[in-house]
Amino acid sequence: MTNRARVLLILSEDVLARARVLAGKTTVKLKLPVSLQIILRALIEEGLKRENHPTLLASIEAHANAIRRSRRLARRRTVKGST
Numbered sequence: 001m002t003n004r005a006r007v008l009l010i011l012s013e014d015v016l017a018r019a020r021v022l023a024g025k026t027t028v029k030l031k032l033p034v035s036l037q038i039i040l041r042a043l044i045e046e047g048l049k050r051e052n053h054p055t056l057l058a059s060i061e062a063h064a065n066a067i068r069r070s071r072r073l074a075r076r077r078t079v080k081g082s083t
Contacts, residue, residue: 016036019036019040022039023035023036023038
């Protein structure tokens with residue numbers, strides 16, 4: 001890993017909890033310490049290998065639409081608050 005970049009990742013508590021559980025289960029199974037960071041890296045890499053998988057595309061679409069709705073609502077609140 002010579003070329004590295006830092007990324008801020010905002011996750012829901014539910015997703016974070018599930019990733020922590022996976023880290024714990026993997027630690028027990030492999031008898032090696034497995035951090036949350038290792039789990040997230042592996043999940044991202046595996047997801048990128050499946051870039052054309054319908055379930056992955058549906059999940060990406062759902063997240064993109066949720067963010068779009070959230071931003072749209074935030075803009076509406078800003079406009080209503082300034083008038």
